[in-house]
Amino acid sequence: MKIFDRxxxxxxxGLRELQANxxxxxxxxxxxxxxxxxxxxxVTVVQGMVGNFRQFVxxxxxxxxxxxxxxxxxxxxxxxxELSEGMTLRDVEQxxxxxxxxxxxxxxxxxxxxxxxxxxHEAITxxxxxxxxxxxxxxRWVDPEQxxxxxxxxxxxxxxxxxxxxxxxxxLFPPNVDPLGKVIRVKGKRFVVVGLLNNIxxxxxxxxxxxxxxxxxxxxxxxxxVYIPVSTATAKFTGNDHLTGLGLRxxxxxxxxxxxxxxxxxxxxxxxxxxxxxISTNEETLExxxxxxxxxxxxxGGVAGISLxxxxxxxxxxxxxxxxxxxxxxxxRKAVGARGSDLFLQFLAEAAVISVMGGIIGLxxxxxxxxxxxxxxxxxxxxxxxxxxxxxxxxxxxxxxxIVGLVAGVYPALRAAKLDPxxxxxHE
Amino acid sequence: xxxxxTIRGLRKAYHMGDETVHALDGVDLDFxxxxxxxxxxxxxxxxxxxxxxxxxxDQPTEGSIVFEGEEVSSLSADRRAWYRxxxxxxxxxxxxxxxxxxxxxxxxxxxxxxxxxxxxxNEAAAKxxxxxxxxxxxxxxxxxxxxxxxxxxxxxARAIVGNPSIVFAxxxxxxxxxxxxxxxxxxxxxLLAEGITVVLVTHDLGVAAKARRVISMRAxxxxxxxxx
Ligand SMILES: Nc1ncnc2c1ncn2[C@@H]1O[C@H](COP(=O)(O)OP(=O)(O)O)[C@@H](O)[C@H]1O
Ligand SMILES: [Mg+2]
Numbered sequence: 274m275k276i277f278d279r280x281x282x283x284x285x286x287g288l289r290e291l292q293a294n295x296x297x298x299x300x301x302x303x304x305x306x307x308x309x310x311x312x313x314x315x316v317t318v319v320q321g322m323v324g325n326f327r328q329f330v331x332x333x334x335x336x337x338x339x340x341x342x343x344x345x346x347x348x349x350x351x352x353x354x355e356l357s358e359g360m361t362l363r364d365v366e367q368x369x370x371x372x373x374x375x376x377x378x379x380x381x382x383x384x385x386x387x388x389x390x391x392x393x394h395e396a397i398t399x400x401x402x403x404x405x406x407x408x409x410x411x412x413r414w415v416d417p418e419q420x421x422x423x424x425x426x427x428x429x430x431x432x433x434x435x436x437x438x439x440x441x442x443x444x445l446f447p448p449n450v451d452p453l454g455k456v457i458r459v460k461g462k463r464f465v466v467v468g469l470l471n472n473i474x475x476x477x478x479x480x481x482x483x484x485x486x487x488x489x490x491x492x493x494x495x496x497x498x499v500y501i502p503v504s505t506a507t508a509k510f511t512g513n514d515h516l517t518g519l520g521l522r523x524x525x526x527x528x529x530x531x532x533x534x535x536x537x538x539x540x541x542x543x544x545x546x547x548x549x550x551x552i553s554t555n556e557e558t559l560e561x562x563x564x565x566x567x568x569x570x571x572x573x574g575g576v577a578g579i580s581l582x583x584x585x586x587x588x589x590x591x592x593x594x595x596x597x598x599x600x601x602x603x604x605x606r607k608a609v610g611a612r613g614s615d616l617f618l619q620f621l622a623e624a625a626v627i628s629v630m631g632g633i634i635g636l637x638x639x640x641x642x643x644x645x646x647x648x649x650x651x652x653x654x655x656x657x658x659x660x661x662x663x664x665x666x667x668x669x670x671x672x673x674x675x676i677v678g679l680v681a682g683v684y685p686a687l688r689a690a691k692l693d694p695x696x697x698x699x700h701e
Numbered sequence: 702x703x704x705x706x707t708i709r710g711l712r713k714a715y716h717m718g719d720e721t722v723h724a725l726d727g728v729d730l731d732f733x734x735x736x737x738x739x740x741x742x743x744x745x746x747x748x749x750x751x752x753x754x755x756x757x758x759d760q761p762t763e764g765s766i767v768f769e770g771e772e773v774s775s776l777s778a779d780r781r782a783w784y785r786x787x788x789x790x791x792x793x794x795x796x797x798x799x800x801x802x803x804x805x806x807x808x809x810x811x812x813x814x815x816x817x818x819x820x821x822x823n824e825a826a827a828k829x830x831x832x833x834x835x836x837x838x839x840x841x842x843x844x845x846x847x848x849x850x851x852x853x854x855x856x857x858a859r860a861i862v863g864n865p866s867i868v869f870a871x872x873x874x875x876x877x878x879x880x881x882x883x884x885x886x887x888x889x890x891x892l893l894a895e896g897i898t899v900v901l902v903t904h905d906l907g908v909a910a911k912a913r914r915v916i917s918m919r920a921x922x923x924x925x926x927x928x929x
Contacts, residue, residue, distance in 0.1 A: 278818065282813060282820075289801060290801075293801060601797065602799050604797075605797045605798075605799060605810075606799075606810065606814075607758075607782070607785075608758065608785060608791050608797070609785065609786065609791075609810050609811040609813075609814065609859065610782050610783070610785040610786020610787070610811065610814040610815070610863075611782065611786075611813075611814045612778070612779050612782040612814065613778060613779070613782075614779075615814050694758050695753050695758050695759055698793070698797065
């Protein structure tokens with residue numbers, strides 16, 4: 274309460290000084306303005322980018338996803354080919370039994386790109402045999418009003434049911450026709466549509482995935498899949514019990530490396546030491562994103578840090594100059610009863626007022642920068658705005674400027690506080 | 702009336718390299734409440750030094766000062782600030798008004814650093830003090846818009862706004878023309894009626910003649926102390 278009573282006149286006084294020396298104050302603020310503007314704008318843009326990275330990695334199944342794919346044997350093992358029967362459901366059983374870190378396993382049979390037909394509408398798309406575990410592994414779902422996914426019973430009875438991605442459903446069926454319950458032909462065979470998979474929204478980044486065959490954008494692929502029971506796929510189409518891949522999900526990303534090691538050992542053992550599979554994770558992708566992110570943060574944080582530092586020096590400089598000009602004023606204030614602490618507070622408040630003003634101007638500049646960046650990005654990538662200003666970041670930027678102002682103000686304020694009143698009054 | 706200051710064996714030495722300047726060299730004085738005192742002496746005789754020490758701006762090297770019954774010769778800086786804020790007022794030769802503040806704010810400044818400072822009561826008291834010196838028609842002016850005599854009247858208002866026991870005026874008429882000199886000296890003299898002790902520091906015999914008691918100083922010592 275008391276400190277507040279002392280602060281109020283100090284702040285008012287600071288505002289007055291600022292008004293009396295507009296140009297000088299603005300110049301002294303320039304560092305803070307630049308620092309806060311770059312800090313806020315850059316953090317905002319980097320956060321926008323990071324958000325997109327996350328979305329992207331998430332769309333690939335997230336960091337907790339492991340993929341096992343069939344691969345041809347390395348040269349030195351080629352002559353041993355018959356020792357391994359390839360990946361089968363027995364591998365799945367073994368993994369389930371021996372690696373408890375793995376929460377879900379989705380055995381997959383990639384039938385390939387085949388023709389699907391509904392009453393004269395046809396399309397060619399990827400046919401995938403899978404189990405109910407596909408959903409948790411791929412982080413997908415079927416909304417209740419959109420039917421259901423493949424069930425354990427479908428696997429058991431090798432039923433002729435199919436679940437469609439949203440874009441393939443839109444391609445095959447006219448808008449007024451409900452696909453659920455309709456019969457379509459997949460590679461010439463009859464299947465009943467029992468569900469539609471959730472639609473994956475196109476994200477900000479139109480990333481082309483190296484994994485997606487045919488060069489189509491990965492988001493499109495993800496909405497145009499055709500899913501049938503894995504047992505139906507082997508019985509009707511591939512004619513053997515080989516899996517083309519496994520999707521696995523672990524509970525905790527920290528177990529990733531550990532799980533990959535166990536998985537490799539287990540699979541090698543099952544396959545009599547033959548390396549006819551390849552284990553991959555999203556870690557590398559994420560890692561490269563992380564590197565980009567931290568490189569950005571480091572360099573931009575450096576720029577902002579240096580500007581704020583220079584801003585602090587600018588404020589200190591102006592405060593020292595201002596105190597030098599006002600030595601007599603300090604003497605007068607002391608003569609009428611001001612303590613050292615009163616003057617300390619007065620000049621600290623003045624420095625804080627300058628830096629807060631600078632911070633506020635800096636925030637408005639940062640709004641301009643973010644707007645401009647979004648404008649440019651929208652020209653380049655027309656899907657969505659990349660960055661939105663977050664009040665938390667703005668508050669942080671302002672907080673930084675206050676801290677810089679206070680730190681920069683301490684030394685000049687101490688000098689003012691320590692001035693001897695008699696000498697100060699004698700000063701010309 | 703009662704004793705205001707009892708000063709015994711007061712010394713102030715300044716060390717300039719090897720040299721020591723005895724600005725005050727053993728001063729014994731008693732001030733009563735309500736006195737009108739002139740401290741007279743040539744330049745360098747120690748008048749300002751004495752005023753600074755008695756005005757709680759500075760501390761003596763040696764000696765005792767009893768002010769309103771309390772020994773005050775070695776107080777902390779904050780304690781001295783309290784006395785300046787609550788017990789003494791200063792009037793300077795060069796006015797020393799703050800150019801950025803209005804007349805009213807300049808006068809209220811004295812009350813700003815008190816513990817019970819409050820803007821409204823400060824301003825009310827400042828208005829009252831300005832009325833007292835005949836300057837209430839210039840509340841919102843800046844000091845630069847006033848004449849020298851007017852500025853000194855504002856400075857006197859600032860010195861008395863806090864109801865001090867004593868006002869020190871160091872060559873208060875040094876920068877004024879003849880017409881204003883008398884006016885300012887009369888104004889200072891009129892403070893006695895309110896029980897304020899006035900100490901006029903001057904090297905001008907004519908100015909000193911206005912006071913009832915003249916203390917003549919030379920080389921840091923009291924040479925003569927007479928009532929007139
Ligand atoms: N801060 C100081 N440092 C050194 N010497 C000083 C200081 N202040 C005053 N003096 C010396 O003390 C003596 C008395 O000075 P002062 O009290 O200002 O005299 P007056 O006011 O009578 O002209 C002078 O010789 C002056 O030079
Ligand atoms: Mg002097």
